[in-house]
Structure formats: C-alpha cells, structure tokens
C-alpha cells in the first residue's frame with residue numbers, strides 16, 4: 763500500500779508517449795525524482811499482448827530497483843500477472859468492485875474521478891486514491907474531456923473527500939503548484955516529462971516546484 767508522499771510526482775508513460783527507448787526514458791525520470799510510475803500502454807501504436815507484457819516487465823524492474831511503486835493502467839489481468847503494486851481504473855474501465863475482488867488487499871487501486879458523485883462512489887467501492895482531471899488542456903489523451911481546472915480538486919476537498927488525490931492533464935512546472943495549492947497530494951504527468959529533451963531535468967524541475 764502506498765503512503766501519501768508517494769503520490770507527489772506520479773509519472774505515467776507508455777511506449778507511444780516518448781521518442782526515446784521507454785526503459786531509458788523511465789530510468790531518466792527515476793533519476794529526476796519521480797515518486798510513482800504508471801504503465802499506460804494505450805492509443806496509437808500501443809504495444810499489445812506479449813510485446814506489452816515484456817515492456818511492462820522491464821519497466822517494473824526499473825521501478826523495483828528504485829523503490830518506486832509500479833502501477834498498471836486499466837489492464838487488471840496484466841497487473842495481477844506481474845504482481846504490480848497497483849492498478850488504475852478509469853470510469854469506463856472494469857468496475858472497482860470487480861477489481862477489488864480479484865486484487866489482494868496490498869494492491870493500490872486508483873480511480874479517475876472528477877465529480878463529487880464519482881468520488882463518493884469510488885470511496886464507497888474502496889479506492890485508495892483518485893485521479894482528477896483533465897486539469898488543463900492536454901493532447902496526450904485523445905478522448906480527454908474539457909479541462910476542469912484545479913478548482914475541481916478544491917471542490918472534492920470541500921465535499922469531504924480525504925483520499926489521496928492527484929491532478930492530471932496538461933500539468934507542467936508552470937501550473938503544478940496551482941494543483942497542489944488546491945489540495946492535491948500530487949500531480950500526474952505524462953508529456954511534460956516523457957517528451958522533454960532532458961527527461962531527468964524535467965522531472966527534477968517538477969520536483970522543485972512541488973516541494
């Protein structure tokens with residue numbers, strides 16, 4: 763199970779989020795100080811089946827060596843097969859109750875939620891953290907909905923949600939602090955790190971504005 767501090771700089775990446783070798787990209791991000799990693803192999807040119815599993819295993823080794831939690835997006839079977847530290851489910855993915863039945867109590871289960879109702883349902887279903895967004899405009903997720911802004915984090919806190927919350931969507935060094943100030947425990951980032959010329963520097967710069 764993860765502690766709140768581990769959500770601070772929650773890097774997410776799949777092979778199609780970087781032009782670099784994904785393993786090299788993750789090593790650089792770990793060097794730069796990410797506190798948590800999610801393997802999200804999705805969308806155009808995403809690897810599938812054995813290719814996806816092999817890449818996941820290699821990235822999991824990098825996380826394990828660094829003591830960084832390794833979370834899998836959406837794919838419950840893969841998460842269980844790998845013995846991942848956690849799974850992240852979107853609203854359109856496998857219902858949390860079904861996931862919880864299949865996962866051991868030690869597995870961190872995260873849910874995307876941006877309304878009070880979604881958040882309360884997730885709490886009831888036993889979610890360990892919430893991903894709220896998109897905070898700002900993003901081109902990384904093709905079907906991302908309209909940005910909801912950090913106000914959504916503030917709203918969830920004012921609604922009495924005490925679960926760890928990470929903001930996600932279009933986050934970089936220029937706006938990360940506003941997400942934390944709204945009450946998030948961390949920020950989830952894809953392209954501001956995965957597409958940076960110097961990935962280690964990008965992760966370090968984000969760490970520097972977070973705390």
Ligand SMILES: Cc1ncsc1CCOP(=O)(O)O
Nearest residue numbers: 900902903931932951952953
């Ligand atoms: C997976 C996801 N969910 C909401 S926005 C998003 C993409 C975030 O990518 P980026 O950090 O590059 O905007």
Ligand SMILES: C=C1C=NC(C)=NC1=N
Nearest residue numbers: 835850874893894930950
């Ligand atoms: C859609 C998502 C929202 N939040 C997080 C943390 N991960 C995701 N894949």
Ligand SMILES: [Mg+2]
Nearest residue numbers: 836851852855
């Ligand atoms: Mg999803």
